[in-house]
Amino acid sequence: MNILVIGTGYVGTTTALVFAEMGWKVTGLDTDQQKLNQLQKGILYFHEPGLKELLIKHNNSGQLQFTSNKKEAIQKSDVIFICVGTPSRPDGSADLSYVKQVAEDVAYHMNGYKLVVNKSTVPVGTQEKVTEWISESNRHAHPYDVASNPEFLREGKALEDSLHPDRIIIGTKSDRAAKLLQQLYSSMTCEIIETTPRTAELIKYASNAFLATKISYMNELSRLSDRLDVDIREVAKGMGLDLRIGSRFLQAGIGYGGSCFPKDVSALQQTAEENGMKLQILEQVVNVNKSQYLYMLDKAKKRLGDFAGKKAAVLGLAFKPDTDDIREAPSLRLIQDLLGQQATVHLYDPIAKLPAGFTHDHLTVASMAEDVFKEADAVFICTEWTMFQELDWKSMHPQMKQPNLFDGRNMLDAKTMKSFGYYYEGIGYK
Numbered sequence: 429m430n431i432l433v434i435g436t437g438y439v440g441t442t443t444a445l446v447f448a449e450m451g452w453k454v455t456g457l458d459t460d461q462q463k464l465n466q467l468q469k470g471i472l473y474f475h476e477p478g479l480k481e482l483l484i485k486h487n488n489s490g491q492l493q494f495t496s497n498k499k500e501a502i503q504k505s506d507v508i509f510i511c512v513g514t515p516s517r518p519d520g521s522a523d524l525s526y527v528k529q530v531a532e533d534v535a536y537h538m539n540g541y542k543l544v545v546n547k548s549t550v551p552v553g554t555q556e557k558v559t560e561w562i563s564e565s566n567r568h569a570h571p572y573d574v575a576s577n578p579e580f581l582r583e584g585k586a587l588e589d590s591l592h593p594d595r596i597i598i599g600t601k602s603d604r605a606a607k608l609l610q611q612l613y614s615s616m617t618c619e620i621i622e623t624t625p626r627t628a629e630l631i632k633y634a635s636n637a638f639l640a641t642k643i644s645y646m647n648e649l650s651r652l653s654d655r656l657d658v659d660i661r662e663v664a665k666g667m668g669l670d671l672r673i674g675s676r677f678l679q680a681g682i683g684y685g686g687s688c689f690p691k692d693v694s695a696l697q698q699t700a701e702e703n704g705m706k707l708q709i710l711e712q713v714v715n716v717n718k719s720q721y722l723y724m725l726d727k728a729k730k731r732l733g734d735f736a737g738k739k740a741a742v743l744g745l746a747f748k749p750d751t752d753d754i755r756e757a758p759s760l761r762l763i764q765d766l767l768g769q770q771a772t773v774h775l776y777d778p779i780a781k782l783p784a785g786f787t788h789d790h791l792t793v794a795s796m797a798e799d800v801f802k803e804a805d806a807v808f809i810c811t812e813w814t815m816f817q818e819l820d821w822k823s824m825h826p827q828m829k830q831p832n833l834f835d836g837r838n839m840l841d842a843k844t845m846k847s848f849g850y851y852y853e854g855i856g857y858k
């Protein structure tokens with residue numbers, strides 16, 4: 429079976445590499461020649477542990493190739509995965525123009541039966557739209573099916589999640605498509621669920637929105653925990669041992685970010701609105717998330733008073749560790765607010781970079797974590813990079829003007845930090 433992956437972004441590249449690793453012949457198609465040149469040389473334009481090694485391996489094994497030749501790529505493929513972007517429009521709905529373009533390209537070039545599979549996160553009903561779009565441009569009336577097969581991979585853990593998924597969801601009403609996808613995933617040991625395309629599409633949004641809900645719920649509870657003098661981490665542990673709840677995604681912090689949770693929650697809300705209803709719980713999930721970084725800033729304000737003229741050290745820019753992705757990162761909002769209140773900000777992240785044009789006279793980026801501590805009035809931890817745990821916190825303390833430590837990810841041990849002389853506050857933990 430020849431597989432074509434259209435879109436060599438984060439999801440597309442990972443998908444292509446994982447299918448190659450599973451032993452299938454894979455082609456990655458993109459319109460961006462520069463990106464393709466880099467991939468052919470074994471260079472990834474994003475940071476993701478383990479992927480580069482796999483890219484080099486399969487560039488050499490012959491299992492994988494990259495091209496911008498649509499006609500040739502579509503014609504020699506049996507199964508075509510759509511992995512293009514579906515960015516948010518200003519109203520929160522998903523922009524499907526790239527998906528539509530792919531549908532039209534496939535229809536224009538197809539030379540026989542094709543199974544088109546949507547992996548991009550798309551609103552409920554998109555499988556039907558793609559089916560229509562192909563049908564409208566299918567000049568020779570070639571047979572085809574369109575299925576939904578959402579991805580659930582996390583940044584920083586993409587390889588692990590793709591090679592060992594918790595489940596595989598196949599949304600199709602066609603036996604032929606279901607059989608092909610079952611064959612494609614036959615080496616996977618997890619449960620494979622066959623369902624309707626609409627159900628598959630909703631499962632993806634419902635899963636991400638539920639995980640975001642878990643996080644916002646714990647974040648709101650962290651504020652109560654602070655008032656009750658209770659450790660939210662212990663609450664999470666006690667809750668998580670209940671198998672009905674589960675221990676994951678109960679970590680309180682300064683809020684979720686990234687390319688998925690904010691976008692998918694908003695797209696699901698939009699879908700509900702288009703269908704004449706409001707998802708009330710999700711409204712509050714978003715509200716809690718938007719204000720969670722402010723909760724940490726408030727803590728600092730109570731301690732420091734006015735931020736004007738104070739020096740803030742910010743550790744971590746990426747929305748989570750092991751990625752250089754800064755989309756919707758709460759750190760950025762925190763930095764903007766600090767600068768807006770006339771603080772000086774010294775930032776360090778091991779790999780993530782500020783967006784182009786994000787400059788300010790009072791903002792500097794350090795090349796070493798240790799550098800941000802000098803003369804600082806407060807340190808804010810925004811991303812739980814392991815290297816921050818390994819810093820020599822004891823020796824850093826005397827370099828600060830005031831040893832205030834606000835741990836937005838509850839990653840350090842409060843007792844130890846206090847024993848070093850820090851004033852320490854986490855989120856629902858001190």
Ligand code: UDX
Pocket residue numbers: 579580581582583584636639643676677678679680681682683684685686687688689747748
């Ligand atoms: C998410 C989903 O997990 C994945 O299945 C989907 O396909 C894409 O979206 P991702 O955004 O890469 O993946 O990262 P994830 O690990 O889910 O973290 C998202 C955000 O939630 C991060 O900002 C993280 O810091 C935050 N988070 C996560 C918490 O604040 N607390 C937690 O307990 C877990």
